[in-house]
Amino acid sequence: MNRMEEIIRQRKAEDDAPLCAHLYDLDHLASHVKRITQSLPSRIGMFYAMKANSERPVLETIAPLAAGFEVASLGEVEKARAVSRDIPVIFGGPGKTDQELEGGIRLGVTRFHVESLQELLRLERIAARLNVHVPILLRINLKGPFPSATLQMAGRPTQFGIDEDEVAVAIQLAQQSSHLKLEGFHFHSLSNNLDPERHLALLTMYRDKVMAWEEALGIQVTTLNVGGGIGVNYADLSAQFDWEAFTRGLEGLLDTFPAHWRNLMFECGRFLTASCGGYGVEVLDIKKNHGQWYVIVRGGTHHFRLPVSWQHSHPFDVVEIDHWDYPFPRKETGGEPVTVTGQLCTPKDVLARDVILPRVRIGDVLLFRFTGAYGWSISHHDFLSHPHPDQLYLKQGQPVLTGV
Structure with missing residues (x-):
């Protein structure tokens, strides 16, 4: 995740807007899929289940390495054929x-x-x-x-x-x-x-x-x-x-x-792509309600639905961002359990619960790990009409921004 942390710090140095982005390390993805497919006995082929993540750069990375694509809709067939006419x-x-x-x-x-x-x-x-x-x-x-x-x-x-x-x-x-x-x-x-x-x-x-x-x-x-x-x-x-x-x-x-x-x-699907992804979200607010600390981030389950779907606390790292523009003190907490939530008007918009951190501050970025599968692809993107996250694809160390 060090490459992703570097990209996050670089983007924060260039833009004060609250960060919210899905990041995909395509070099890691290619290496991981190659290791998996090359270690299989010759009698078995590995197809990629596109439902896990059907973004075109992901498909283009996997296509030369897998035996083919597994699809579950005509839309996915069309995405597969857009990448390769004969796979x-x-x-x-x-x-x-x-x-x-x-x-x-x-x-x-x-x-x-x-x-x-x-x-x-x-x-x-x-x-x-x-x-x-x-x-x-x-x-x-x-x-x-x-x-x-x-x-x-x-x-x-x-x-x-x-x-x-x-x-x-x-x-x-x-x-x-x-x-x-x-x-x-x-x-x-x-x-x-x-x-x-x-x-x-x-x-x-x-x-x-x-x-x-x-x-x-x-x-x-x-x-x-x-x-x-x-x-x-x-x-x-x-x-x-x-x-x-x-x-x-x-x-x-x-x-x-x-x-x-x-x-x-x-x-x-998940086994091939999960580890290539990260979901970076900036901390917008920190507050305590009824004895419980809440860390509210720019994003939520409308971008990354997996944690609420599977009812688990998703693992993340804190990327510290030292820049602080406001004239008042910077809110922080540490050493006590925190619940990480998004911006949606529902108490179910929870990404992680009861996590103890050494320190987290407003303006820091939480980088959720292993988000390359069943993240953006299964999420209710337009609930409340919040902006979509950036989609950043890292290849040979350089990020490429695409629309969603």
Whole structure:
């Protein structure tokens, strides 16, 4: 984060306006993604789940390093194609419209992840009308039980995937569809798993399920998408998912996968982009209400919704800014718990709670860390019509400002 702190101090020296900016270190992003993809066994490809962050400079950085993009809307397909006309694109997510299915076909989506029997029927109808053959995976909502993680998308009632009890029906329907090519299965059961051994156990469950279906139903598939779900530890940034231990275990596990499963893939988002981002916000006010210290910043959850969405205190550093223009004393606090809030007219606009700092002053900048995923992309940008934050992309040490 030192580069980001330098940029923040530089901008404050040039401009007195309260600072509010998302910063992305594209050099770090490229290095991180390269390390992840190059350490994977050759049999597995890493797709980037664009929902985590679909800003164009981020996509352009990842595109040469990943196996392709995973998308969940036609808008994301269009963003992917704006970056590359031929990069592989896989299209998942529930509730796809006919317009999205047809638009995806016309824009060269590599394969669709079919989320329901109804979607399968509609996709067959559209493919027949266009006289094309469309590769598909069936997304299955398995019964579990699964390892614990922050979010669980399967093993319980959710809107995701085809119920495991309908696997045989879905396979039969796909095989009867003259314009669909069933290549295999898609699983995305957990999100933000931090334990490599549990993730290997999850992949073992996938292996056993598919092998059992192949034997029972007399089929052979070529492709498995084992989803994402590899997490980021926001509570302790120094204790992240042990990717090296995971890939060591993965090498041995893949030896037990049938040889005809030729195409294996992950689709990670947060794990690839979170660490490249920072959200810098200037302290506008410090006050005490009913015995509790509040630090109010230029920004809030309308720019960075992840903390309130996940109900956690997001980690940050204090970037001290010594300049003070006002003729009255500068308010500060330290040594007692503070709650960091934004400018919105709701008590839910909280970025961090009960954090003890040595010192924080009005005019200092709080730099929230690991904000490169599910930050700006999931936030309600225009609530109260506050100005949008700057978007700064650091490449080879130089920031590039873009509009939002």
